[in-house]
Amino acid sequence: xxxxxxxxTANGIIFPLTLLFAFYMALKGHNFPGGGFIGGLIxxxxxxxxxxxxxxxxxxxxxxxxxxxxxxxxLAIATLTGLFPxxxxxxxxxxxxxxxxxxxxxxxxNLGVGEPVHMPSALFFDLGVLLVVIGVSVGMIVRLGEEIAxxxxxxxxx
Amino acid sequence: xxMVLAICxxxxxxVSIYLMLGRExxxxxxxxxxxxxxxxxxxxxxxxxxxQTDAQQQTAEHAGVxxxxxxxxxxxxxxxxxxxxxxEQPLAQxxxxxxQALILTAIVIxxxxxxFLLTLLVVTNRKARTIEVSDLAEEARxx
Amino acid sequence: MTDHRxxxxxxxxxxxxxxxxxxxxxxxxxRLVGVLSFTMMLGLAFSLxxxxxxxxxxxxxLVSQMGxxxxxxxxxxxxxxxSGLLICAAAAVGLGAYIHSFxxxxxxxxxxxxxxxxxxxxxxxxxxxxxxxxxxxxxxxxIMLMASYALLVIGTSLKQLRQAYKYILLNVLASTIxxxxxxxxxxxxxxxxxxxLARIIAExxxxxxxxxxxxxxxxxxxxxxxxxxxGAFFPLWFWLPxxxxxxxxxxxxxxxxxxxxxxxxTVARLFPLIFSSNGDMMTNSAGxxxxxxxxxxxxxxxxxxxxxxxLAVLGAVSQHNVRKILAVHVISQVGYMVFGIAVMSGHALxxxxxxxxxxxxxKCALFLCCGVMEKHAGTxxxxxxGGLLKRDWPLAVLFFIAAMSLVGLPPLSGFxxxxxxxxEGFAEDLWILGVIGLVTGALTLLSMLKIWSYGYWNPxxxxxxxxxxxxxxxxxxxYAGIVMLVGFALFLGFGAEAVYKVANxxxxxxxxxxxxxxxxxxxxxxxxxxxxxxARTVEPExxxxxxxxxxxxxxxxxxxxxxxxxxxxxxxxxxxLIVENPPYTVSIPLGKHGSIIAEQAVSTQxxxxxxxxxxxxxxxxxxxxx
Numbered sequence: 011x012x013x014x015x016x017x018x019t020a021n022g023i024i025f026p027l028t029l030l031f032a033f034y035m036a037l038k039g040h041n042f043p044g045g046g047f048i049g050g051l052i053x054x055x056x057x058x059x060x061x062x063x064x065x066x067x068x069x070x071x072x073x074x075x076x077x078x079x080x081x082x083x084x085l086a087i088a089t090l091t092g093l094f095p096x097x098x099x100x101x102x103x104x105x106x107x108x109x110x111x112x113x114x115x116x117x118x119x120n121l122g123v124g125e126p127v128h129m130p131s132a133l134f135f136d137l138g139v140l141l142v143v144i145g146v147s148v149g150m151i152v153r154l155g156e157e158i159a160x161x162x163x164x165x166x167x168x
Numbered sequence: 169x170x171m172v173l174a175i176c177x178x179x180x181x182x183v184s185i186y187l188m189l190g191r192e193x194x195x196x197x198x199x200x201x202x203x204x205x206x207x208x209x210x211x212x213x214x215x216x217x218x219x220q221t222d223a224q225q226q227t228a229e230h231a232g233v234x235x236x237x238x239x240x241x242x243x244x245x246x247x248x249x250x251x252x253x254x255x256e257q258p259l260a261q262x263x264x265x266x267x268q269a270l271i272l273t274a275i276v277i278x279x280x281x282x283x284f285l286l287t288l289l290v291v292t293n294r295k296a297r298t299i300e301v302s303d304l305a306e307e308a309r310x311x
Numbered sequence: 312m313t314d315h316r317x318x319x320x321x322x323x324x325x326x327x328x329x330x331x332x333x334x335x336x337x338x339x340x341x342r343l344v345g346v347l348s349f350t351m352m353l354g355l356a357f358s359l360x361x362x363x364x365x366x367x368x369x370x371x372x373l374v375s376q377m378g379x380x381x382x383x384x385x386x387x388x389x390x391x392x393x394s395g396l397l398i399c400a401a402a403a404v405g406l407g408a409y410i411h412s413f414x415x416x417x418x419x420x421x422x423x424x425x426x427x428x429x430x431x432x433x434x435x436x437x438x439x440x441x442x443x444x445x446x447x448x449x450x451x452x453x454i455m456l457m458a459s460y461a462l463l464v465i466g467t468s469l470k471q472l473r474q475a476y477k478y479i480l481l482n483v484l485a486s487t488i489x490x491x492x493x494x495x496x497x498x499x500x501x502x503x504x505x506x507x508l509a510r511i512i513a514e515x516x517x518x519x520x521x522x523x524x525x526x527x528x529x530x531x532x533x534x535x536x537x538x539x540x541x542g543a544f545f546p547l548w549f550w551l552p553x554x555x556x557x558x559x560x561x562x563x564x565x566x567x568x569x570x571x572x573x574x575x576x577t578v579a580r581l582f583p584l585i586f587s588s589n590g591d592m593m594t595n596s597a598g599x600x601x602x603x604x605x606x607x608x609x610x611x612x613x614x615x616x617x618x619x620x621x622l623a624v625l626g627a628v629s630q631h632n633v634r635k636i637l638a639v640h641v642i643s644q645v646g647y648m649v650f651g652i653a654v655m656s657g658h659a660l661x662x663x664x665x666x667x668x669x670x671x672x673x674k675c676a677l678f679l680c681c682g683v684m685e686k687h688a689g690t691x692x693x694x695x696x697g698g699l700l701k702r703d704w705p706l707a708v709l710f711f712i713a714a715m716s717l718v719g720l721p722p723l724s725g726f727x728x729x730x731x732x733x734x735e736g737f738a739e740d741l742w743i744l745g746v747i748g749l750v751t752g753a754l755t756l757l758s759m760l761k762i763w764s765y766g767y768w769n770p771x772x773x774x775x776x777x778x779x780x781x782x783x784x785x786x787x788x789x790y791a792g793i794v795m796l797v798g799f800a801l802f803l804g805f806g807a808e809a810v811y812k813v814a815n816x817x818x819x820x821x822x823x824x825x826x827x828x829x830x831x832x833x834x835x836x837x838x839x840x841x842x843x844x845x846a847r848t849v850e851p852e853x854x855x856x857x858x859x860x861x862x863x864x865x866x867x868x869x870x871x872x873x874x875x876x877x878x879x880x881x882x883x884x885x886x887x888l889i890v891e892n893p894p895y896t897v898s899i900p901l902g903k904h905g906s907i908i909a910e911q912a913v914s915t916q917x918x919x920x921x922x923x924x925x926x927x928x929x930x931x932x933x934x935x936x937x
Contacts, residue, residue, distance in 0.1 A: 047276070082332040089325055096315055111318045112378040150283045154290060193476065200483050207487045211494030267497065270446055274490055277453045281483060284460055288479075291464075292472050304473055 017063040028056035036140050037133075046136030050143025057144070058151050066155060077149030084141025091134040173213035180206035193292070193299040197285045204278035208271045312366075312830065314373040317359065317390040320398060320437045323351050328430035341426040342413060348430060349406035352437070356402055360395035364813050371816065372830035374443075382832045383507040387443035389831060392817035393664055394440045396810075397576055400668040401436050403799050404568040404675045405429070411679045411792030412561035414785060415686075420466045420559070428465070432458035432565075439573050443831055445493045445503045448577065449486070452541070456482050459570060462562050463554065470557045478554045485540040492533045499524045506831035509584040509824050510840070517843035523604075531586040531604050535578070535611060542574025544649055545618035548642045552626075555638040560685065561792075563634065564678030567641045568671040575648045579663060582608060583655055583821045605655070612653035617747050620646030624754040633681045633691040633766065636758055637674070640717070643751060644670050650748060651732045654739050661818025662731030665811055669716065669724040669803045676713040676796035680706060683789050684766060686782045693762065698771025702779040705790070707767050709797050714759040716800045719752055724803035727811060 032053035039045025061069045092112045099109030112135075118126035180202055187199030293299050296307045327348030334340045363371045373390040376382060390398075409429060416425065435455025442448050460482075464475045497503055500511050515521045540547040551571070555563045586604045623643035630636045648670075651663025681691060683706055688696050700707045712723065719725035729752060736745035783790075803810055820826050825837045 047272070078332055078335075082329050085325070086329050089322065089329070093322065096318075108313075108315050110313075110315045110375050110377055110379050111322070114378060146280075146283070150287075154286060188480070196476075196480065200480065203483065203487050207490045207494075210491050211497075214491070214494045214498040266503075267494065270490075270494065270497070273446070273450060277450070277486075280453075280457060281479075284457065285479065288464065288472065288475065291467055292469075295467065295469050295472065307469060 014063070017059075021059055021063040025056050025060055028059070029053055032056065032140075036136060039136055040128075040130055040132060046139030047143055049136075050140040051147070053140070053144050054147030054151075057148050061151060061155065066152075069152065073148065077145045077152065080141050080145030081149065082145075084138045084143075084145060086138070087141065088135050088138030091131055091138065094131065170213060173209060177206055177210045177213055180209060191301050193289055193301060193304075196301075197282075197289060200285060201278065201282050204274065204281075208274055211267050211271055211274075312370040312373055313375060314359075314390070315375045316355070317373050317375050317441065318377070318388050320352055320355060320390075320441065321388075321434055323348050323355070324430040324433040324437065328427040328434065331426035331430065332424070335422065335424070335427075338418060338421060341421075345409055345426050345429060346406070349402055349409060349433070352433065353399065353402035353406060356395060356398040359390060360392070360399060360813060363390070363392060363395065364816065368826055369829070372820070372826055374830050382443075383502050383504045386447050387504060387506070387831050388441050389443040389506075389827070390441055391820055391827065391830075392813050393576070393580070393821065396664055396668050396813055396817060397440050397572070397671075398437055400671045401433070401440070401569055401572075403796070404671050405433050405565060407672075407679065407792040407796040407799075408561045408565040408568070408675055409792070410795070411564065411682060411789045412559070413788040415561045415682050415789065416559055417466075423465055424461070425465060428458050428461050429565075432462065432569075434458075436569055436573060440576060443505050445496060445505060445508070449489055449493055452489070452573075453486060455570070455573065456486070459566065462566075463558055465562070466559065468557070474554050474557045477550055481540060481550050485537045488533060489537040492530060492537065495526070495530055495533075499527070499530070504831070505581065505584060506824075506828045506836075510828050510832060510836055512585055513824070513828075513837075513840045514843065517840050528604050528607050531582075531608055532611065534581060534586070535608065538574045538577045538581075539615065540574070541571070542578065542649075543571045543619075543642050543645055544615045545622060545646070548619065548623065548645075551642055552635055552638040555641070556632075556634055560634070560678060560682035563638070564675040564682070567638065567678050568675035571641055571645055572648075572667050572671055575645060575652075575663075575667060578612075578649070579652050579660060579667075579821065582612075582652060583660065584824050584827070587655065609653055609655065612649055613741060613744060616646050616649035616653050617744055618646075619643065619649060620751040621747050624751045624758070627758045628754055628761075630758075631693050633684060633693065633696070633762055634678075636762060637677050637681060640755065640758070641674060643755065644674065644717070646751070647729060647732055647748060650736060650741075650744050653744070654732070654735045654741060655822075656735055656739060657818040657822035658815075659732055659735035659739070659818070660821045661811070661815040662728055662735060664817045665807075665814040666725075666728030666732060668810070668814070669728055669800065672796055672799045672803065673713050673716045673724065676793055676800060677710070677717060679789065679793045679796065680710040680713060683782070683786050683793070684710075686786055686789075687779070693765040696766040697769035698767075700767040701771065703783065706793075709793050710767070711763065712797050713793075713800060714763065716804060718756045718759055722804050722807075724800050724807065726804070727807045731811075 032049045034049075035044040035052055036046050036049030037044075039048065057069075057073070060072065064072075095109035095113035095115075096111055099107055099113070103109070114131045114135075116128065116130040119129045120126045184199040184202035184206055187195045187202065190196060190199070289299055292304070296304055298304060298307065327344050330344050331341045334344065359373065363373060371391065375388045377386040377388065379385070412421075412425075432455055435451050435453075435458060438451035439448055439455060442451055460475065460479050463478060464471050493503060496508065500508055502508055502511065512523065515523055536547070540550075543551045555567060558566070586608055620643055623639050623646060627636050627639040627643060630639060644666075648663050648667055651659045651666065654660075683703070684696065684699060685691050687699060687702060690696070716723040716725045719729045729748065733745045733748045736742065736748065828837050829835075
């Protein structure tokens with residue numbers, strides 16, 4: 011694989027900053043441009059760059075779990091967020107009314123410090139989307155990289 | 169603007185179909201991706217025409233909103249936010265958000281199809297040692 | 312009627328697929344999760360169908376608006392008799408094929424995400440049966456197709472890969488056209504909700520001063536092209552036989568039962584609702600006839616039905632290979648369903664619904680039988696088959712019942728569907744189609760008897776690949792799947808009256824969309840159409856002029872609560888709500904839909920979404936700035 015010292019050194023700065031930016035975009039997405047999908051894509055770009063600069067083994071060390079676990083976890087979070095109102099509505103809410111799936115809530119949660127935080131339930135859905143996008147992109151790049159790598163070696167030998 | 173979009177859609181479709189008719193699966197895959205982009209562009213071009221269609225006008229009237237013509241012919245009329253107040257600044261700046269939501273979804277789906285098709289190409293190449301359509305047909309006949 | 316449980320039909324397979332991803336390396340657990348999921352879907356769908364069958368008309372369509380957003384804006388999930396019947400059949404077919412696959416697939420293939428993919432496929436299928444929104448339908452199709460692409464190449468033999476390219480490219484092309492069609496619909500009518508579209512189009516049709524936008528018929532044909540490709544109508548069926556030839560037989564059974572029927576379902580849902588405007592209603596203000604959509608569509612559908620039925624069955628007769636005969640028969644049977652839709656009367660649509668259900672079950676059962684036959688002989692070539700009647704008489708009995716159901720011998724299930732469709736064909740002057748249907752039935756019998764006589768009656772000529780006992784003991788779960796499906800087929804035959812009652816209701820709902828539209832869009836959504844039609848039929852000129860001159864925002868449309876709410880609003884706000892959420896300002900007209908939003912804002916006042924910045928005070932409404 012390509013391994014350039016310049017890229018590797020620069021990536022030391024770029025990688026954490028990109029991840030931070032991804033997180034910022036994911037949080038910002040409720041009322042502004044951004045969101046889980048965008049954040050996930052940015053994070054995936056960071057991870058792809060890492061894969062390019064540091065190689066396959068470093069990638070495996072950085073992310074020891076299989077990408078499918080991340081995808082499954084993200085989907086599970088999103089599904090549970092969707093299902094929450096269906097369980098909360100008839101059994102726990104004050105009105106005891108049936109609520110449709112994916113109904114969102116936007117409570118202001120008091121975290122004990124500072125002002126109450128606007129925390130819509132869409133946040134958790136977006137978190138799920140973020141994980142799914144990261145998992146899918148990383149899975150794709152890792153899988154395709156693994157598939158292509160042996161061929162490259164053979165071409166080199168030939 | 170609509171004309172430019174229409175030409176873009178036409179060119180993208182032409183290129184993608186040319187690629188899809190080729191003999192190499194790599195080109196076919198590229199053609200598939202371009203096809204998705206062409207469809208997305210055409211959604212932008214089609215949804216919310218600068219001139220209100222008859223049906224839209226009637227729907228808006230039915231909803232109790234009187235339509236006025238928009239100042240700029242390039243503005244799209246968002247059917248969700250009918251343009252009664254189009255002359256007020258903030259709304260005049262707005263574009264119909266729904267086609268963009270549709271396109272975003274379509275892009276994500278296209279992304280998935282693209283990933284699948286690429287993986288399929290890699291697997292085919294590994295199994296058959298070729299991604300030429302005619303060679304592949306021979307290989308399959310032998311197998 | 313609102314019932315939020317219906318979405319569980321989509322959630323169950325989704326959750327099951329997640330669980331089976333987690334259990335990817337534990338075969339027994341994955342299988343258990345899958346079987347549980349299919350059983351739960353079947354049970355839930357069955358109980359919901361029972362609930363709506365005897366319900367009065369206003370409760371016969373179950374609706375759930377996702378996220379609580381009202382109909383034209385949000386995503387509606389709708390469960391009516393047609394969806395219910397098909398979801399029941401889909402879950403049954405899925406369960407049968409799934410159990411069958413335990414003894415067909417090798418463990419390595421099974422570990423390659425077979426279980427999650429099956430559940431995802433069911434998720435897509437159920438969603439496309441229930442969605443009430445064109446774009447959501449596209450998404451559901453894509454979910455289903457992605458799962459089917461992956462299932463198609465599972466095991467990755469070179470032959471499979473080659474066929475997969477054909478299938479994938481055609482479906483991507485169809486999806487692209489579908490996407491453009493959805494964009495066009497949105498451009499023309501400003502909505503994608505099927506019920507809302509049906510309402511708008513019905514109003515335009517009923518109103519002599521308005522006409523449908525140019526290109527509407529082209530749009531209808533475009534959609535027909537898309538769903539025709541997915542449903543394998545003539546002449547778009549060339550992809551089907553080869554595709555089904557190469558994949559593992561259980562999956563072929565599932566695809567043969569399910570996938571084409573999703574395309575047919577979409578035609579049966581969309582065309583009577585949206586693209587069925589009558590020719591005689593389509594006159595413009597000058598009184599000129601401008602041509603109705605149904606006149607175009609009906610001809611296309613009728614021709615497609617005739618050729619699909621007849622040419623495909625000829626293809627089946629000429630094949631000499633069990634799988635290919637069955638695969639080509641899928642197409643021929645689709646022709647009957649298209650025939651039912653082409654007639655477009657309530658009874659014909661009911662017959663079509665019944666036929667779809669029975670065909671899913673019976674066709675899948677036949678494919679599964681073919682799987683066991685292959686296990687016995689090592690091939691599905693009719694020349695090397697033989698003697699199965701002696702070797703394995705239970706299989707012979709099961710195959711015979713399923714084959715005769717497919718042919719349509721009374722009292723088995725195929726008979727009732729075909730009888731209704733062909734009778735309606737003769738009644739509606741489509742007698743050519745009726746005759747072709749009868750001839751096709753005879754040829755179907757011929758090709759089924761061919762399999763029967765070559766495979767079961769002929770003497771056992773081939774050197775036995777495997778001992779009958781060994782096959783029987785290794786195929787236990789395969790037999791279980793077949794027995795289950797044949798049992799369903801017998802139930803559809805002998806219990807046809809009960810099932811046909813549901814199908815009949817589905818046909819009525821398709822023919823008369825008022826129930827559907829009212830259930831989705833709320834009370835009074837269809838009133839305008841009724842008023843216009845009444846005006847047309849009584850006094851063509853004066854009444855229409857009156858009803859058009861009258862302002863149409865009026866309170867009669869929006870119901871008593873909105874009337875009250877509107878009266879409480881300040882004069883300025885009565886027409887619109889200005890919603891300020893810096894830096895955006897959105898003004899929403901308080902018309903038909905605007906009032907719905909306002910109502911929702913009141914009912915969820917406080918810190919809840921949507922629109923926490925609108926509150927109702929003692930004096931009226933207040934828009935607060937965040």
